[in-house]
Amino acid sequence: MKYGLLYHYWSDGWSCDYIETAKKIKNAGFDVMEIGGDHLSQMSAQEMDALHGTTQDLGLEMSVNIGPARDQDLASEDKATRERGVAYLSDVLRRMDRIGSKMMIGALYTYWPADFSIENDKERAWERSIASLRELAKVAEDLGATCSLEILNRYEGYILNTCEEGLEYLKRIGSPNIKLLLDTFHMSIDEDSLPGAIRLAGDRLGHMHLGEGNRKVPGLGSMPWAEIGQALRDIHFNGFAVIEPFMRYGGQIAKDVHLWHDFFPGATEADMDRMLADSLAFLKQNFEA
Ligand SMILES: [Mn+2]
Numbered sequence: 001m002k003y004g005l006l007y008h009y010w011s012d013g014w015s016c017d018y019i020e021t022a023k024k025i026k027n028a029g030f031d032v033m034e035i036g037g038d039h040l041s042q043m044s045a046q047e048m049d050a051l052h053g054t055t056q057d058l059g060l061e062m063s064v065n066i067g068p069a070r071d072q073d074l075a076s077e078d079k080a081t082r083e084r085g086v087a088y089l090s091d092v093l094r095r096m097d098r099i100g101s102k103m104m105i106g107a108l109y110t111y112w113p114a115d116f117s118i119e120n121d122k123e124r125a126w127e128r129s130i131a132s133l134r135e136l137a138k139v140a141e142d143l144g145a146t147c148s149l150e151i152l153n154r155y156e157g158y159i160l161n162t163c164e165e166g167l168e169y170l171k172r173i174g175s176p177n178i179k180l181l182l183d184t185f186h187m188s189i190d191e192d193s194l195p196g197a198i199r200l201a202g203d204r205l206g207h208m209h210l211g212e213g214n215r216k217v218p219g220l221g222s223m224p225w226a227e228i229g230q231a232l233r234d235i236h237f238n239g240f241a242v243i244e245p246f247m248r249y250g251g252q253i254a255k256d257v258h259l260w261h262d263f264f265p266g267a268t269e270a271d272m273d274r275m276l277a278d279s280l281a282f283l284k285q286n287f288e289a
Pocket residue numbers: 150183209244
């Protein structure tokens with residue numbers, strides 16, 4: 001298992017200088033930087049090669065986090081929208097190959113967050129998105145990449161809310177290159193047991209997102225981290241465990257994740273660094289017992 005961090009930890013917006021961020025993430029003791037798929041899809045060949053070179057020099061691996069837009073929805077009723085989604089994700093997979101990344105993650109099967117003001121037909125959404133993902137799986141298979149589908153809590157999605165559902169969904173796709181992503185934050189809302197869901201996923205677990213119930217870094221809340229660590233050891237999880245915190249108040253990210261108050265008024269960058277270091281040490285203590 002390798003420890004990672006999502007790129008926006010020090011920022012309150014979604015933009016990012018990846019070269020500088022890669023150095024900070026490595027400095028903080030992580031082996032994986034999770035980057036944004038939308039950013040990767042906009043990079044020039046030169047930018048991709050610079051990112052690849054920097055991360056190779058640092059010994060940093062990358063996973064690519066995607067929150068597809070509504071006009072790229074793999075579950076859409078509209079065929080052209082689904083095709084646009086498959087084309088977009090296929091392009092990101094090819095770009096990942098260029099930067100040496102093998103793990104694409106997120107709620108790839110639809111757009112994020114779900115629109116609950118419309119009537120959502122879950123059964124049909126499954127059929128349509130499964131057909132789309134079978135096409136994407138072929139691209140992933142050719143590149144030796146894996147797509148890990150994120151299970152979302154009920155307030156952000158309706159297609160996959162539990163690990164059990166995710167496993168049935170994977171079975172219907174039928175590709176070894178499509179796996180599941182379990183995120184402790186989402187799990188805490190819709191799973192009976194966090195370690196239980198991890199054991200249920202077993203070797204179908206491709207990726208983990210780690211965070212407390214309020215999306216602070218691990219160690220500042222009440223998640224059962226020791227039990228989560230035991231479950232990951234039980235299934236011999238050897239993927240990336242990526243901390244995905246949303247702690248900064250006052251920017252676009254806070255709005256998008258519905259953070260309406262300041263957890264740490266007046267926190268400096270040094271305070272942020274210290275919380276991150278403490279969290280990584282805490283995780284290692286709990287996961288490597
Ligand atoms: Mn997540």
